[in-house]
Amino acid sequence: MKTKSKLTALASAVMLLGTSAAAFADNQNGRGRDLYDYAQVISSQPIVNYVTVKIPVQECWEETEYYSVAPPAGGVAGGTILGAVIGGVIGHQFGSGSGNDAATFAGSLFGAAIGNSRARAAYAVQNGNGQYSRPVERCKTTYRSHQEERINGYRVTYRYHGQKYMTEMPYDPGQKIRVRVDVRPAG
Helix, strand or coil: CHHHHHHHHHHHHHHHHHHHHHHHHHHHCCCCCCEEEEEEEEEEEEEEEEEEEEEEEEEEEEEEEEEECCCCHHHHHHHHHHHHHHHHHHHHCCCCCHHHHHHHHHHHHHHHHHHHHHHHHHHHHHCHHHEEEEEEEEEEEEEEEEEEEEEEEEEEEEEECCEEEEEEECCCCCCEEEEEECCCCCC
16 A cells, blocks of 8 residues: 555656646746736936938039130141142252252142141131130039937836836837836745
8 A cells, every 4th residue: 555655646746746847837938927017217318329420512613614626627738738839849949850859858848837837827816816715614522520419219217116227228118118027936
């Protein structure tokens, strides 16, 4: 009989231990065991950070740009050809034989250079020296900086059952805050 009562006691102990372990696991997994209540908020102060903000600003102004226009090829070409012909005729007057040919060639080159220069100068006189101006808009981007306040959360002080507590929250909770109550046996 002693063996039977020992077996019964052992079976009871195993069942009790199994039930206690299940209850403990149930509490640890948070299956409806958590209790919530509300506490009175005493103060809620914003946590402020200052950040530098840069804003691009485009500044524009007007400048005068000067430019020149080259004479058209047709007007200058005629003066160059005419100068080469006249220079060749004058150069032909000097020398004899093969020297005459060299003097004619040199006179043509010299006359072409003078003719080209005269044609360009005449075009510039007729058309206001070929210099023109026009307004041009220039722009530059600069950055202006200023400080801004950014609220990064709230430092909340609250009272629950006569005790003061403090926490930080991402928002202002208002007049009361929901708190989790943890009730456990002291032991």
